[in-house]
Structures are given as structure tokens and as C-alpha cells.
Amino acid sequence: MTNYSGSKCPKCTNSSFEMVEDAPYGSKYKHMYIRCMSCKTLVTTVPYFNTYAALEKIAKKLGTRLD
Numbered sequence: 001m002t003n004y005s006g007s008k009c010p011k012c013t014n015s016s017f018e019m020v021e022d023a024p025y026g027s028k029y030k031h032m033y034i035r036c037m038s039c040k041t042l043v044t045t046v047p048y049f050n051t052y053a054a055l056e057k058i059a060k061k062l063g064t065r066l067d
């Protein structure tokens with residue numbers, strides 16, 4: 001991807017970012033991290049497509065369990 005916004009890494013001022021999938025410690029769900037391609041400094045996280053969380057809510061409403 002090209003960095004159209006001119007955003008820069010707060011640490012090394014590199015302007016290339018990448019999106020990686022990860023599950024933060026203590027989280028039941030996966031997240032997408034946006035980080036610097038050069039020094040891997042995390043810029044922000046965005047929730048992964050949270051299908052499981054949605055299913056869990058529906059199951060709770062129905063009074064059933066997923067497991």
C-alpha cells in the first residue's frame with residue numbers, strides 16, 4: 001500500500017505501515033495491528049471481524065451456549 005496520507009512512525013519517522021493479525025494477551029479475540037514496517041512500532045489496532053463475539057451475543061439471547 002502507498003502511504004497517501006504522509007503518516008510517519010512516531011519512533012523512526014518511516015512512512016510505510018503494515019497490517020498484521022494478532023491476539024493481544026488477555027484478549028479472546030483477534031485484532032489487526034497497524035504498525036511501522038521498519039521498526040514494528042504499533043500505531044493502532046482495529047478489531048478483527050468479530051464473528052465469534054457476535055455469535056456469543058446471539059447465543060446468550062437465545063439462552064444457549066456455544067461450547
Ligand SMILES: [Zn+2]
Nearest residue numbers: 009012036039
Ligand atoms: Zn518506525
